[in-house]
Amino acid sequence: MMKMDVLTLFPEMFSGVLGSSILKRAEEIKAVSYRVVNFREYSDNKHQTVDDYPYGGGAGMVLKPQPIFDAVEDLTAHSESKKPRVILLCPQGERFNQKKAEELAQSEHLIFVCGHYEGYDERIREHVVTDEISIGDFVLTGGELGAMVIIDSVVRLLPDVLGNEQSHIKDSFSTGLLEHPHYTRPAEFRDMKVPDVLLSGNHRLIDEWRAKESLRRTFLRRPDLLEEYTLDDKQKKWLQEFLKEQESDKKKS
Known part of the structure; x- marks a missing residue:
């Protein structure tokens, strides 16, 4: 069973998505387990702040390294799987595509880091993250929607999730081409x-x-x-x- 953990400041955003349709079915048949964590809980100060002003000045706030480091270490402390893939949702990352989804579907444990604010402390990228991924050349208010897109595209590739194992094989992009037109009744x-x-x-x-x-x-x-x-x-x-x-x-x- 694949494990998927999501680090976010807005865990409520995921309840409807993970609790519906194919993603819900995947969890019910134990193809995947989801855990959504508010990483503010890992902040080491009484105000639970997770961001601060950037050194050198500039607009916006930067996500501090401590909460993310501690959260990832805690999520992996008792993991029986190999070293997890830690995915940073970021507009500077590798452009997501079907090939990447198929690659991630072979993993045992995925951790998604959904940031907000101006950016991430660079030490998060250098020492925690294994993959930086962008879902397109545009900017969102946070990484949550990007994480949902990747989760959906990966989970549907897991064994037994779609029921018909041929379904995803003939999808657009899986073959390298777009899918052919479909028709149904009436003729x-x-x-x-x-x-x-x-x-x-x-x-x-x-x-x-x-x-x-x-x-x-x-x-x-x-x-x-x-x-x-x-x-x-x-x-x-x-x-x-x-x-x-x-x-x-x-x-x-």
């Missing part, structure tokens, strides 16, 4: 019809259609993903078709 809705191939019952043709549409969608929406994707001969042929279609559409417009 015709407001004069909009489901592609005939999906109603044919021919699974070989259906698989081929899905593969082609997955590549088409990636080409149109996220062509940057194709820069690191190795195309087979059939996919190269499809890509040439898409390029010709795109050129034809430009001429028409």
